[in-house]
Amino acid sequence: xxxxxxxxxxxxxxxxxxxxxxxxxxxxxxxxxxxxxxxxxxxxxxxxxxxxxxxxxxxxxxxxxxxxxxxxxxxxxxxxxxxxxxxxxxxxxxxxxxxxxxxxxxxxxxxxxxxxxxxxxxxxxxxxxxxxxxxxxxxxxxxxxxxxxxxxxxxxxxxxxxxxxxxxxxxxxxxxxxxxxxxxxxxxxxxxxxxxxxxxxxxxxxxxxxxxxxxxxxxxxxxxxxxxxxxxxxxxxxxxxxxxxxxxxxxxxxxxxxxxxxxxxxxxxxxxxxxxxxxxxxxxxxxxxxxxxxxxxxxxxxxxxxxxxxxxxxxxxxxxxxxxxxxxxxxxxxxxxxxxxxxxxxxxxxxxxxxxxxxxxxxxxxxxxxxxxxxxxxx
Numbered sequence: 001x002x003x004x005x006x007x008x009x010x011x012x013x014x015x016x017x018x019x020x021x022x023x024x025x026x027x028x029x030x031x032x033x034x035x036x037x038x039x040x041x042x043x044x045x046x047x048x049x050x051x052x053x054x055x056x057x058x059x060x061x062x063x064x065x066x067x068x069x070x071x072x073x074x075x076x077x078x079x080x081x082x083x084x085x086x087x088x089x090x091x092x093x094x095x096x097x098x099x100x101x102x103x104x105x106x107x108x109x110x111x112x113x114x115x116x117x118x119x120x121x122x123x124x125x126x127x128x129x130x131x132x133x134x135x136x137x138x139x140x141x142x143x144x145x146x147x148x149x150x151x152x153x154x155x156x157x158x159x160x161x162x163x164x165x166x167x168x169x170x171x172x173x174x175x176x177x178x179x180x181x182x183x184x185x186x187x188x189x190x191x192x193x194x195x196x197x198x199x200x201x202x203x204x205x206x207x208x209x210x211x212x213x214x215x216x217x218x219x220x221x222x223x224x225x226x227x228x229x230x231x232x233x234x235x236x237x238x239x240x241x242x243x244x245x246x247x248x249x250x251x252x253x254x255x256x257x258x259x260x261x262x263x264x265x266x267x268x269x270x271x272x273x274x275x276x277x278x279x280x281x282x283x284x285x286x287x288x289x290x291x292x293x294x295x296x297x298x299x300x301x302x303x304x305x306x307x308x309x310x311x312x313x314x315x316x317x318x319x320x321x322x323x324x325x326x327x328x329x330x331x332x333x334x335x336x337x338x339x340x341x342x343x344x345x346x347x348x349x350x351x352x353x354x355x356x357x358x359x360x361x362x363x364x365x366x367x368x369x370x371x372x373x374x375x376x377x378x379x
Contacts (some may be wrong), residue, residue: 002134002141003079006089011137011379013144014076015068020049022062022093022126031090036072043070050095058123062093080134086240087133093126138379140215142224148292153284155227155263157256158219159239160186162232173258174230177272177279179287182225183369186216222367223288226266226279229259287367294366295373297357304354307347321347 001014029037043066050057065071082089101122134141145154162172176182188205219228233239233255237248244252265271267281307317321335321343335343363370 001080002138004136007129015071056123082132089130089132091128158230162234175262294363297362300354301358307351
């Protein structure tokens, strides 16, 4: 699951990869049942991320979160579904190691006079970190379940507004039925004349673009768009309609059945509405392989080009890899001696592979739109 830290301004994957957070049993007890709080207190982590920190930390009754295997699912759900205005944001605690500390006997800034000594004896104290809905930053996290060439499919449901041009007999669900389907942009139409009433839709569209741009792009990528079923809802259905009548709830359930039928027909039966379809599981695996191979050609070609052509005055990367313990530059992350030998061998193999792939033409005819292979932060 995904949650959004409003304090840090970034998403987190649940369970947390780095166990740096604490909780207040009495405070979190307002959000979760008492037996869950008791479980968390009785299952402390084997080692907290701050356990070996040289600075003193005053927990003041706070408890460290359990390890990932012991983290209650209900807590992850509550962190992930803290939708603004509907559910309260959830507080956890963490230590701000960037915050300057005073000596215990140091005067407050307003009382300090020139010449006062500045110490660093004040204990660190965890502060509240607020978590809200994961959809604020990542509403369609396909990346949590993917590999370059999948061994099994991961499916997605996209809940979209019902378009006025959609015919009643078209149904409320749609999935691409050929490889070139699902590429076109999804439109959000705004008014063309400036007015006060048009300001609100414009503002909401800006928020949605900032929040969903990655998910919108991801839904058109080859190997992704063919496994997304789009479910079209009218203004009475889903969303913030918290008091839907029984007939609307029944209809929504029916759309889910239709979506499942699409996926079963494509990925198991190889049909679409009773007719054969190319959008099968084998086709999906082929598209992912074809796209990944094209990206690897570009990535490794650029890798080899950078290795072969450093800028004037820059040492070759192989020189940096092979340098000894006391050779400059004095950077961190040095290889151990046995790692260095492996790195030299693997780096040379990758360079040769990249050089050999430059003219292979594997990008020609690759699935469109072309994705990007980039190093990005993990969350």
